[in-house]
Amino acid sequence: MxxxxxxxxxxxxxxxxxxxxxxxxxxxxxxxxxxxxxxxxxxxxxxxxxxxxxxxxxxxxxxxxxxxxxxxxxxxxxxxxxxxxxxxxxxxxxxxxxxxxxxxxxxxxxxxxxxxxxxxxxxxxxxAGALMSSDYALLDAKMNTIEALNALRRAAPNAETIYSAYVVDSQNNLIGVVSLRDLIRARGDELVSVLMNTNIITAQVDEDQEEVARLIERYDLMTLPIVNAMGQLVGIVTHDDALDVMVEEATDDIHKGAGLTSDVGTIKDAAIGLLYRKRILWLVLLVFGNLFSGAAIGVFEEIIAAHLVLVFFLPLLVGSGGNAGGQSATLMIRALATGEAELSDWLYLLGRELLVSLAIGVTLAAAVSVPGVIRGGPEVALVLALSMLAIVIIGCTIGMSLPFLLSKVNLDPASASAPLVTSICDATGVFIYLFIANQIMGVG
Amino acid sequence: MxxxxxxxxxxxxxxxxxxxxxxxxxxxxxxxxxxxxxxxxxxxxxxxxxxxxxxxxxxxxxxxxxxxxxxxxxxxxxxxxxxxxxxxxxxxxxxxxxxxxxxxxxxxxxxxxxxxxxxxxxxxxxxAGALMSSDYALLDAKMNTIEALNALRRAAPNAETIYSAYVVDSQNNLIGVVSLRDLIRARGDELVSVLMNTNIITAQVDEDQEEVARLIERYDLMTLPIVNAMGQLVGIVTHDDALDVMVEEATDDIHKGAGLTSDVGTIKDAAIGLLYRKRILWLVLLVFGNLFSGAAIGVFEEIIAAHLVLVFFLPLLVGSGGNAGGQSATLMIRALATGEAELSDWLYLLGRELLVSLAIGVTLAAAVSVPGVIRGGPEVALVLALSMLAIVIIGCTIGMSLPFLLSKVNLDPASASAPLVTSICDATGVFIYLFIANQIMGVG
CATH class of the missing domain: 1.25.60.10 (MgtE N-terminal domain-like)
Known part of the structure; x- marks a missing residue:
């Protein structure tokens, strides 16, 4: 190039x-x-x-x-x-x-x-209103096929598409859609009012653009007519705009999952200051969030001093809870974003999550007890295994529930969950680990 | 419902x-x-x-x-x-x-x-071959407009679309595309060979489906013709399939970013065992990856024993490096996936990343020195600030480079980067922190 x-x-x-x-x-x-x-x-x-x-x-x-x-x-x-x-x-x-x-x-x-x-x-x-185009082709219900084709011929140079044409009444209310495919297959004297489809999928002009794109995806539409509250046709959104929205929204959700805020546009052209602002907010919040982990350590300072080997496994246990909880959050955020899961599914999904996290917890407990025995003996291994099991199950429960909770209070689940989940799981994990260690090993 | x-x-x-x-x-x-x-x-x-x-x-x-x-x-x-x-x-x-x-x-x-x-x-x-449909409409270059419209009328009941029709030669090589829009605007005696567009965007039948969807997105196509190595037309991919691919690939990348492997389909219907298998691989690998963090702690056990306050800030410093590096990785993975960034951009983007991470590092260093002074005094605050700066800059450099490296050796950057980056940043972070603490505070 x-x-x-x-x-x-x-x-x-x-x-x-x-x-x-x-x-x-x-x-x-x-x-x-x-x-x-x-x-x-x-x-x-x-x-x-x-x-x-x-x-x-x-x-x-x-x-x-x-x-x-x-x-x-x-x-x-x-x-x-x-x-x-x-x-x-x-x-x-x-x-x-x-x-x-x-x-x-x-x-x-x-x-x-x-x-x-x-x-x-x-x-x-x-x-939808900000996405739509007003360059659509209109037909009259009383036209016959030949008149309609002539009208589309005239509209062709300026219309966004002539493959779907819209029929409105005298109040500009949308009453039908007719496709060019149907028009060219029909006899010349058939009327638009007979040919047109009156069972129309539409979106309101103030509908969220992601929902508009989802309608176009679900129903394999080429164009989606946009109407106002009175049912009047005000524009159309086309398949290529829906595709752009889907890519943009997916990028947005991916970025939010990593604790990035505002949109930066093209990464190669974005100003350094903008990239900094996009990234710094959550990082600073996480610094202060992490102080809770530190506080949990402060509470159990004596058990650490007595058994320094516990520190060796601290990043591992804390990290595993955050990782497992982050997975749960990611699965739920995406399922909510694509419409695969709804708020009402929470209890059902929680039950399944408990089973999955139990299996994951047992596996990770077994994995961590090997280095635990080698580095610290059987007692340390027991502490590690029990802690891991508890941390994973609690982390997953928090991770899968938080997106639903944010959704419930009308916040975007993607904008906060992953970093928040990690931060909450970290602090919880530290506390659980040192609490269990304290119970089993004691200070003496 | x-x-x-x-x-x-x-x-x-x-x-x-x-x-x-x-x-x-x-x-x-x-x-x-x-x-x-x-x-x-x-x-x-x-x-x-x-x-x-x-x-x-x-x-x-x-x-x-x-x-x-x-x-x-x-x-x-x-x-x-x-x-x-x-x-x-x-x-x-x-x-x-x-x-x-x-x-x-x-x-x-x-x-x-x-x-x-x-x-x-x-x-x-x-x-592309697995995505494409063979229900496309063919026209002969020698047809005039009226003959072509009649042919499309006959094809309409079975063809995926008649809005784009394809023209092939006797060897079935794709030589032109003509749109129904152009056909109905043309005079009846105009020839398809004159009307057709010969400057055609195509994809090879073995092309990756994500690349196919990206072509449809970039060029706002309704259909993309698919050809084999000889240039023969073998199928078409339509805009609605491209949209499905984009959603599927985005979900895939989002899941990979959280260390999830195989696709599970619909989360509400997926078997518990499948969900477990999808999640466990990276979690187990990260357990063993995290042992490196533990090893770093083992090396500096004496300095920890001498200054137990260092443990208080351990999760914080380690987490910040992972978070900042994870952000860098996420930005690069998505930019590579959408085609916004290419392999050749690495050096340019690295330069920018160093500037951004310097700014982030200074901010986080300032943020962490406040609780550092309060909890441990000025010497601890200095250790924390210097460590934070080094950890963030190194974490971001690893985070932004790893996706390029994986891309370079033809691995999917999304499949490994985020969890790997976190794991590498964690171990590096522990080492840097305790090394700096050892230099400044000593064991005595």
């Missing part, structure tokens, strides 16, 4: 626009955008302007790059570029900029488009 | 098939499948048979339920049900059953379909 961009840069600097165009014209818009983003906007603009799908390529650029272009372009070029963009990408751009920059975009746009952009950009990030 | 199923069960037991049908006919196939899966196959079959989209509903059932039906049905009913299924779901079913059960499926199927099923089921799980 970098060699290609270097070659194109040289061509553009030498005024060889045709040569540069030839090098990128067969690329897909998203690849063209990657090339454009590595060029200086001053030399990149003539190339971008020449691309047949320039609005798609422009829409695939990062917002910062889009703005660099917006500030450079003559007003008329900018207006026509913006008006060619997909409606949801246009709204995203509008949303990411401040008032003074908006002044750059608005003039030259048609009134209807401007209002549409304002409407789309008014929805809160993360909901 | 459970109430609905209870009502339907009662209706079916009382012979009220019409009533049961009325209750499910407006549901989507995947929801019908959920109802069916909760019924006894004996009473469920008449209902399933009556559904217009029964093959879709049957395809959405778990394989075990499909088999329960297969064993119950008369041979002719089974054959017609199987022949109506989507080709890739049919192949999945064929793949999940043993020889004797295959005997149940094969008779009654047409020869061409049988061969297609054998071919599709011959690809290794997890590659």
């Amino acid at each position: 970098e060699e290609l961009v270097d070659a194109i840069r040289t061509q553009l600097e030498n005024g060889d626009l045709e040569g540069a165009f030839a090098a990128v014209e067969d690329l897909q818009p998203v690849d063209q955008a990657e090339v454009i983003s590595l060029l200086d906007p001053k030399i990149g603009w003539p190339l971008l302007e020449k691309l047949p799908e320039r609005a798609d390529a422009f829409g695939d650029l990062e917002v910062d790059t889009q703005l660099a272009y917006a500030e450079l372009l003559p007003r008329s070029s900018l207006a026509s570029l913006i008006s060619e963009m997909r409606s949801n990408e246009r709204a995203d751009l509008y949303n990411s900029i401040d008032e003074s920059q908006r002044e750059l975009l608005l003039p030259g746009m048609e009134k209807a488009q401007r209002e549409d952009m304002r409407r789309l950009s008014s929805y809160a990030e993360g909901c | 459970e109430e609905l199923v209870d009502a339907i069960r009662t209706q079916l037991e009382n012979g009220d098939l019409e009533g049961a049908f009325a209750a499910v006919e407006d549901l989507q196939p995947v929801d019908q499948a959920e109802v069916i899966s909760l019924l006894d196959p004996k009473i469920g079959w008449p209902l399933l048979e009556k559904l217009p989209e029964r093959a879709d509903a049957f395809g959405d059932l778990e394989v075990d339920t499909q088999l329960a039906y297969a064993e119950l049905l008369p041979r002719s009913s089974l054959a017609s049900l199987i022949s109506e299924m989507r080709s890739n779901e049919r192949a999945d079913l064929y793949n999940s059953i043993d020889e004797s059960q295959r005997e149940l499926l094969l008779p009654g199927m047409e020869k061409a379909q049988r061969e297609d099923m054998r071919r599709l089921s011959s690809y290794a799980e997890g590659c």
